[in-house]
Amino acid sequence: MSENKNPEVLLKVENLKKHFTPHMGLAASLGKARKVVKAVDGISFDIKKGEIFALIGESGSGKTTTGKLVMKLIEPTSGTMIFDGEDVTSIAKKQLEAYRRKVQMIFQDPYASMNPRFKIRDVLEEPLSIHRIEGDRARHDEMIVKALEEVKITPPEEFMTRFPHMLSGGQRQRVATARTLILNPKMLVADEPVSMIDLSTRAEILHMMKDVQRDLGLTYLYITHDLSTARYFADRIAVMYLGRIVEMGPADMIIDKPLHPYTKALIDAVPEPESGKVDVIKELPISGEIPSPANIPAGCRFHTRCPYATDECKTLPEPELEDIGGGHMHACRRWKEI
Amino acid sequence: MDKILEVKNLKLYYHTSKGVVKALDDVSFDLYKGETLGLVGESGCGKTTTGTALLRMPTAPGRYDGGQILIDGRDIIPLPEKDVRKNVRWEEVAMVFQGAMNCLTPVYTIGKQMLETLQEHRDMEKEQAEELIREYLGLVGLPGEVMKRYPHELSGGMKQRVVIATALFLKPKFVILDEPTTALDVIVQAQIINLLKKLKKTFDLSFIFITHDLALEAEVADRICVMYAGKIAELGTNAQIFGKQGPMHPYTEKLLAATPRLHRKVESLSFIPGTPPDLIDPPKGCRFNPRCHKVMDKCYVEEPPLKEVEPGHMVACWRLEK
Numbered sequence A: 001m002s003e004n005k006n007p008e009v010l011l012k013v014e015n016l017k018k019h020f021t022p023h024m025g026l027a028a029s030l031g032k033a034r035k036v037v038k039a040v041d042g043i044s045f046d047i048k049k050g051e052i053f054a055l056i057g058e059s060g061s062g063k064t065t066t067g068k069l070v071m072k073l074i075e076p077t078s079g080t081m082i083f084d085g086e087d088v089t090s091i092a093k094k095q096l097e098a099y100r101r102k103v104q105m106i107f108q109d110p111y112a113s114m115n116p117r118f119k120i121r122d123v124l125e126e127p128l129s130i131h132r133i134e135g136d137r138a139r140h141d142e143m144i145v146k147a148l149e150e151v152k153i154t155p156p157e158e159f160m161t162r163f164p165h166m167l168s169g170g171q172r173q174r175v176a177t178a179r180t181l182i183l184n185p186k187m188l189v190a191d192e193p194v195s196m197i198d199l200s201t202r203a204e205i206l207h208m209m210k211d212v213q214r215d216l217g218l219t220y221l222y223i224t225h226d227l228s229t230a231r232y233f234a235d236r237i238a239v240m241y242l243g244r245i246v247e248m249g250p251a252d253m254i255i256d257k258p259l260h261p262y263t264k265a266l267i268d269a270v271p272e273p274e275s276g277k278v279d280v281i282k283e284l285p286i287s288g289e290i291p292s293p294a295n296i297p298a299g300c301r302f303h304t305r306c307p308y309a310t311d312e313c314k315t316l317p318e319p320e321l322e323d324i325g326g327g328h329m330h331a332c333r334r335w336k337e338i
Numbered sequence B: 001m002d003k004i005l006e007v008k009n010l011k012l013y014y015h016t017s018k019g020v021v022k023a024l025d026d027v028s029f030d031l032y033k034g035e036t037l038g039l040v041g042e043s044g045c046g047k048t049t050t051g052t053a054l055l056r057m058p059t060a061p062g063r064y065d066g067g068q069i070l071i072d073g074r075d076i077i078p079l080p081e082k083d084v085r086k087n088v089r090w091e092e093v094a095m096v097f098q099g100a101m102n103c104l105t106p107v108y109t110i111g112k113q114m115l116e117t118l119q120e121h122r123d124m125e126k127e128q129a130e131e132l133i134r135e136y137l138g139l140v141g142l143p144g145e146v147m148k149r150y151p152h153e154l155s156g157g158m159k160q161r162v163v164i165a166t167a168l169f170l171k172p173k174f175v176i177l178d179e180p181t182t183a184l185d186v187i188v189q190a191q192i193i194n195l196l197k198k199l200k201k202t203f204d205l206s207f208i209f210i211t212h213d214l215a216l217e218a219e220v221a222d223r224i225c226v227m228y229a230g231k232i233a234e235l236g237t238n239a240q241i242f243g244k245q246g247p248m249h250p251y252t253e254k255l256l257a258a259t260p261r262l263h264r265k266v267e268s269l270s271f272i273p274g275t276p277p278d279l280i281d282p283p284k285g286c287r288f289n290p291r292c293h294k295v296m297d298k299c300y301v302e303e304p305p306l307k308e309v310e311p312g313h314m315v316a317c318w319r320l321e322k
């Protein structure tokens, strides 16, 4: 067991894997061979205390599965997870409960995660009841008001008597954040928290989340497919492709000086609000779509879409993450030439 | 250029039990042959309602409460449903609904679904129809063998291509695309945008492209129509909206400022505080006044008309009144 001695690191993930094996019955009924889905296939990263760490990638790259592993909603196939110096890879039920108080999750669709018949007050009291937090109604109300104030839902007393459907998308996401804060967590896992919110108000929610993070010294794992928000919201970014991290580093470095051809392609594809492009067919460095994680290409798993792939990329073992300085890491054999 | 669509003072209200939702309130614009017109605005501003209104398929309890929709000079609003079904909907106007790619019937092959659509409208032998289907799949960059596949065997990008091919089938005069790339990843989105540009160029097609993302309109739209609270706030060419001078309506200004730019580092991301209004009881005067950073006394009293401020550039804002 590799104990983490660095006090700066809150979460250390080492060679984490999650392979899904389909049920025999299901595979057979579909007339298919039983194939293992390698959703997360050996990822390692550290998240420092007070840091916002973003995981980005196309859908199917394994981001949500990683989030669930970190939340301990699912068990890893292999690998280790050290949280606050403690190995949490396989912990007993009792400790799991304590862990779940320290690590909270914000979902993509806040509406789906709230009981529509609950008033906002009850939505916020639910975690207190689940975790059997001591206190009478008045004490709980105090905690609820404090959490709502933290996310700038004012006046809190007025909102406490409303139902979720009476709130705007942004307000619901605030309430969802308040609900996680009420348990005084150390870390929040936010899986696409703003992707269902209008572009025009996304930044408002992200600002709020950042304020909360600073006020309370929280640490975030921010999962998104949106590079633009990741750049401003996150301190560091890890780019995932088919269950692996292919590039990782400080946010500005990743966007301004990407090293991996996949990161480059993602960045090139982002539309910019500028004139003069209507009659131009955009050059896209990569074609096709992400392959199935049940059928991961040999060698560098990106080689089937990579414009720079050579025979070596197909036959040699997969490149590992390599640090070129300043914490900027990539996993591309040909990074210098491209 | 030929004007193929003229929308004049269109009003479409939803008559709900809670009140009348003025989803489209005096909306006028044109569409020319071979152009892509972008409809942009936050959710709830009336973009989808515009699409379904043009398709002569407003959702209940929506009703045309005024105005005209002229396709090649003929108003389609008063036409009997039988006529619309035979000659207008899908024949002249087609629409790719938001999320349509996820509404393909799971138990039928792509070929069977496309064949059904085709045979509903055309008297065609099966073989001839299949030939046509193969041709259209080719146009959207898919191999003919996709006909034999089921929706779950296709990726998101492939399904969206199938949906686009199906909309083009009957050679409509224009196609409305409602958030066609919102559910797709950025690389696939760029591939679909490229496809639309190629189709437009090759066949001189006309599109109405609906999205809440101004950056996408900059990529695809020749002209951009910015909607706010059931009205047009600004309408201009791509160069007028995205060029040096920039947009003129405070709403468009804010919408553009709130559009994240990956390649240009800014201090922080900006946003528009508040939400679009409830259209049962929209604000008096300019509907944008509660959120406007340039609001004046007059804005609370009188509604600003949509006025031409330079050739082809229309803005509805009292600030531009000399």
Ligand SMILES: Nc1ncnc2c1ncn2[C@@H]1O[C@H](COP(=O)(O)OP(=O)(O)O)[C@@H](O)[C@H]1O
Binding pocket: A020, A037, A038, A039, A057, A058, A059, A060, A061, A062, A063, A064, A065, A066, A292, A293
């Ligand atoms: N419970 C599961 N059983 C089988 N496959 C799964 C399961 N959960 C996720 N997957 C597969 O794992 C891959 C990664 O999924 P996910 O982690 O949701 O990616 P992302 O969040 O990046 O879109 C996908 O191909 C998905 O279909």
Ligand SMILES: Nc1ncnc2c1ncn2[C@@H]1O[C@H](COP(=O)(O)OP(=O)(O)O)[C@@H](O)[C@H]1O
Binding pocket: B014, B016, B021, B023, B041, B042, B043, B044, B045, B046, B047, B048, B049, B050, B059, B060, B061, B062, B278, B279
């Ligand atoms: N079927 C309906 N019944 C009642 N109100 C509706 C219906 N469809 C849309 N609306 C309302 O009409 C307004 C415009 O909606 P919509 O056209 O869907 O906007 P957008 O596509 O820009 O998000 C919104 O206020 C919406 O709530």
Ligand code: SF4
Binding pocket: B249, B250, B251, B286, B287, B288, B289, B292, B293, B294, B295, B296, B299, B304, B316, B317, B318, B319
């Ligand atoms: S009319 Fe007034 S409130 Fe409306 S956009 Fe212009 S300045 Fe703002």
Ligand SMILES: [Mg+2]
Binding pocket: A063, A064, A065
């Ligand atoms: Mg996900």
Ligand SMILES: [Mg+2]
Binding pocket: B044, B047, B048, B049, B098
């Ligand atoms: Mg819509």
